[in-house]
Amino acid sequence: xxxxxxxxxxxxxxxxxxxxxxxxxxxxxxxxxxxxxxxxxxxxxxxxxxxxxxxxxxxxxxxxxxxxxxxxxxxxxxxxxxxxxxxxxxxxxxxxxxxxxxxxxxxxxxxxxxxxxxxxxxxxxxxxxxxxxxxxxxxxxxxxxxxxxxxxxxxxxxxxxxxxxxxxxxxxxxxxxxxxxxxxxxxxxxxxxxxxxxxxxxxxxxxxxxxxxxxxxxxxxxxxxxxxxxxxxxxxxxxxxxxxxxxxxxxxxxxxxxxxxxxxxxxxxxxxxxx
Amino acid sequence: xxxxxxxxxxxxxxxxxxxxxxxxxxxxxxxxxxxxxxxxxxxxxxxxxxxxxxxxxxxxxxxxxxxxxxxxxxxxxxxxxxxxxxxxxxxxxxxxxxxxxxxxxxxxxxxxxxxxxxxxxxxxxxxxxxxxxxxxxxxxxxxxxxxxxxxxxxxxxxxxxxxxxxxxxxxxxxxxxxxxxxxxxxxxxxxxxxxxxxxxxxxxxxxxxxxxxxxxxxxxxxxxxxxxxxxxxxxxxxxxxxxxxxxxxxxxxxxxxxxxxxxxxxxxxxxxxxxxxxxxxxxxxxxxxxxxxxxxxxxxxxxxxxxxxxxxxxxxxxxxxxxxx
Numbered sequence: 001x002x003x004x005x006x007x008x009x010x011x012x013x014x015x016x017x018x019x020x021x022x023x024x025x026x027x028x029x030x031x032x033x034x035x036x037x038x039x040x041x042x043x044x045x046x047x048x049x050x051x052x053x054x055x056x057x058x059x060x061x062x063x064x065x066x067x068x069x070x071x072x073x074x075x076x077x078x079x080x081x082x083x084x085x086x087x088x089x090x091x092x093x094x095x096x097x098x099x100x101x102x103x104x105x106x107x108x109x110x111x112x113x114x115x116x117x118x119x120x121x122x123x124x125x126x127x128x129x130x131x132x133x134x135x136x137x138x139x140x141x142x143x144x145x146x147x148x149x150x151x152x153x154x155x156x157x158x159x160x161x162x163x164x165x166x167x168x169x170x171x172x173x174x175x176x177x178x179x180x181x182x183x184x185x186x187x188x189x190x191x192x193x194x195x196x197x198x199x200x201x202x203x204x205x206x207x208x209x210x211x212x213x214x215x216x217x218x219x220x221x222x223x224x225x226x227x228x229x230x231x232x233x234x235x236x237x238x239x240x241x242x243x244x245x246x247x248x249x250x251x252x253x254x255x256x257x258x259x260x261x262x263x264x265x266x267x268x269x270x271x272x273x274x275x
Numbered sequence: 276x277x278x279x280x281x282x283x284x285x286x287x288x289x290x291x292x293x294x295x296x297x298x299x300x301x302x303x304x305x306x307x308x309x310x311x312x313x314x315x316x317x318x319x320x321x322x323x324x325x326x327x328x329x330x331x332x333x334x335x336x337x338x339x340x341x342x343x344x345x346x347x348x349x350x351x352x353x354x355x356x357x358x359x360x361x362x363x364x365x366x367x368x369x370x371x372x373x374x375x376x377x378x379x380x381x382x383x384x385x386x387x388x389x390x391x392x393x394x395x396x397x398x399x400x401x402x403x404x405x406x407x408x409x410x411x412x413x414x415x416x417x418x419x420x421x422x423x424x425x426x427x428x429x430x431x432x433x434x435x436x437x438x439x440x441x442x443x444x445x446x447x448x449x450x451x452x453x454x455x456x457x458x459x460x461x462x463x464x465x466x467x468x469x470x471x472x473x474x475x476x477x478x479x480x481x482x483x484x485x486x487x488x489x490x491x492x493x494x495x496x497x498x499x500x501x502x503x504x505x506x507x508x509x510x511x512x513x514x515x516x517x518x519x520x521x522x523x524x525x526x527x528x529x530x531x532x533x534x535x536x537x538x539x540x541x542x543x544x545x546x547x548x549x550x551x552x553x554x555x556x557x558x559x560x561x562x563x564x565x566x567x568x569x570x571x572x573x574x575x576x577x578x579x580x581x582x583x584x585x586x587x588x589x590x591x592x593x594x595x596x597x598x599x600x
Contacts, residue, residue: 074487103490113485116504116596125499126489163598176489 015251017046017231022184022214023068023105024085030063033077036241038063041248043233045184050206050215052229052254054222056274059235060246061218062110065186068216069105070098086184103130106182110189112169114161114176119144119153122161122172126180139179146208147175148201167198174205184214192220203228222270225254232257234266324575331568342569348535348551350559355566357573362537363545364577367456367527368520370541374460375520376513379467383509386468387475388497400472407465415529418458419450423530426454430542447542450532456541458526463516470515474508475501507593514585521578524549548574 023045030038038060045051045068053061063072070091072078084091091101106126114122123140132139140157144150149171153164161172170190177185187206191199206215206228219225225232233251237244250263261267268274279293334342338355345356382403386396430447437443447453482504486496502509532544533554548570555567 069488071484071488074484099490099492101490102488106490107488109481109484109488111481113479113481115482115485115500116506116598118595129489129491129495129499160594160596160598162596173485 014042015044015231015233017044017049019049020047021045022047022087023216024083024088025064025068026082027064027067027080027084028082030060030067030072030080030082031078032075035243036245038246039238041233041235041246043248043251045214045216046231047214048210048212049230050210050217050228052225052232053216053218053235054220054225054232054269055235055246055249056237056269057220058244058246059237061233061235062188063246064235065188065216065218068184068186069102069107071102071107073098103180104182105184105186106177106180107186108170108174108177108188108190110192112166112173112193114164114169114172116160116162118158119161119164119172120157123175123179125176130180132180140175143175143179144172146178146205147171148205149175167194170194170198171202171205174202178209178213182213184216185209187215187217189218189220191224199224222258222272226258229254234261234263234269236265236269327568327571327575331565331572334562334565334569335572338566338569342566343573346535346537350563353562355563355569357548357551357570359535359537360546360548360551360570361573361577363452363531364521364547364549364574366545367452367459367531367547368517370452370456371459371463371520372513372517374456375463375467375516378460379464379512379516380471380509382464382468383471383475384497384501386472388493388501400469403468404465406461407469411462411523411525412529414458414462415526418454418526418530422454422457423447423449426457434542441539442541444540445538445543448532448544450530451542451544452531452538453541455527455531455545458530459520459523462523462526463519466519467512467516470512471505471509474505474512477508478504503596506596507589510585510589510592514582514589517585518578518582521581522549522574524553528553548577 021044025045026042027038028040029036030041041060041064043051043053043064053065055061066072067080067084068086068091072080086101086105090096103126115125117125120140123143124136127136127139141150141154144153149168152168153159153172156163161169164172170193174190191202194202203224206217209215210230217225217229219229230253231251232254234249234257235246236249238247239245250257250261250266252262257266258270261270281291334355338345342355342357343361344358345354346358347354347356348360349355385391386400391399427447430443430453433443434446478501482500483496486500491499527547528550531546531550533546533550534544535546536543538545552567552571552574555563559567
């Protein structure tokens with residue numbers, strides 16, 4: 001892209017959160033091979049808050065989320081320009097092992113993906129991985145309670161995690177992710193495979209989680225963002241360069257994004273003109 | 276022809292209608308063909324059991340269970356016992372399973388867990404599967420002319436240095452358990468590797484993602500997540516490999532030494548049921564043939580038990596790890 005084209009590209013007014021930021025994410029360009037997937041997305045993640053990522057399909061919101069804990073490293077053709085800093089430290093620094101990053105920044109995925117082992121072992125997985133010396137059972141129970149799953153599984157902790165229903169599996173995955181109490185929890189459309197009741201429970205959990213942790217949430221559901229997110233980042237798709245390139249249109253307090261958006265595109269999106 | 280209660284549903288342009296009589300006929304014909312093919316297989320197995328059992332009946336009546344516990348095979352005195360062959364069959368197959376199983380699973384991990392480029396992995400996999408295309412007798416010849424000479428110095432050293440351990444207790448005189456088990460391991464390797472590769476391939480990408488998302492290193496992801504996830508498939512691979520090893524005949528008849536003895540030593544000659552059958556039949560008289568038929572029944576039973584037990588263990592892991600009823 002030439003300098004002029006870059007200058008002409010729409011660029012969001014930078015959003016600076018009031019409180020301290022945990023992750024300072026500035027992605028100028030994200031590529032998969034030659035394909036420019038995301039550009040100009042500066043998404044600060046504020047401590048102790050829920051940051052929601054919304055936008056139409058293919059807008060790169062998942063890509064941005066996955067850059068935060070280096071999950072994109074699993075895709076060999078992924079590369080990016082910019083930086084992601086976690087507590088001021090470069091996540092992509094030369095001597096930084098992505099494994100370490102992912103132990104501090106946990107993740108819950110779109111599809112429930114419990115391991116084919118017992119419910120107990122699923123939740124204890126991260127604790128054992130980190131060689132946790134304390135009371136394992138207590139931690140497992142606490143994580144399951146917080147994930148609103150304890151009552152349903154307390155009598156069958158030895159049963160396979162895959163024997164649960166879809167909604168229960170997703171809550172199991174959340175329990176697995178929060179058992180180690182990671183500093184930041186990334187959630188990539190965690191409710192898209194859930195029924196309304198399970199969705200409600202997971203949203204309740206997110207609100208509880210932000211008491212002690214930071215949450216970044218990708219959601220396809222605008223109502224979910226209004227219900228739980230403190231700050232919302234709206235991503236759009238730019239098709240002017242030939243491909244479908246996602247970029248940050250606007251980021252602000254959730255209330256402002258939905259009630260008083262500054263960009264026309266945001267206005268159209270939140271009023272349901274396209275999705 | 277089925278009754279069509281909707282004949283008069285009045286949508287003028289509708290092309291909907293019931294399947295024709297020939298559609299229904301084709302349905303039934305196809306069902307009957309499929310059913311008879313399935314039934315034929317079951318009947319064939321029963322027929323084989325019936326025939327062999329019938330031929331073995333005189334020997335069964337005469338020797339009873341002492342056939343299974345006896346250790347001599349002497350046509351002259353009409354003493355027939357196959358305990359050494361049962362031992363040899365299980366021991367050689369077990370050794371082959373340990374070797375071939377370990378290598379097979381390791382190769383499958385290497386081919387599926389992003390150690391090499393996918394295209395190179397496909398080439399590699401084809402080469403491993405080619406091992407299955409080599410005829411048994413060629414393996415036997417290779418064993419005689421390559422494996423045994425290569426093993427000789429190793430076996431000599433192990434026997435002289437570690438001879439106090441029972442498994443190195445004798446000298447390698449030529450054919451024996453070690454070369455037989457080695458070649459057998461290579462023969463079951465492609466089966467184990469190919470089925471294990473499929474078991475790993477079936478693991479959805481999201482499981483790998485979940486493992487890395489928890490902050491596992493590559494080896495932690497493979498050992499703690501991928502292996503348990505693939506465990507039922509790997510067990511199936513091992514059961515099939517073991518089954519193949521139990522029944523393998525030609526290469527073993529050439530390599531194991533055909534000696535009627537029970538010995539823990541890897542370097543001692545031994546015998547298996549299959550190779551006993553193969554090597555004794557050509558010159559057997561009527562009485563011996565009956566005894567050999569009895570031995571065949573024993574081999575069939577062992578194979579059957581191994582497969583049923585293996586299947587049971589596999590079902591158990593499916594229930595335990597995958598939560599399926």
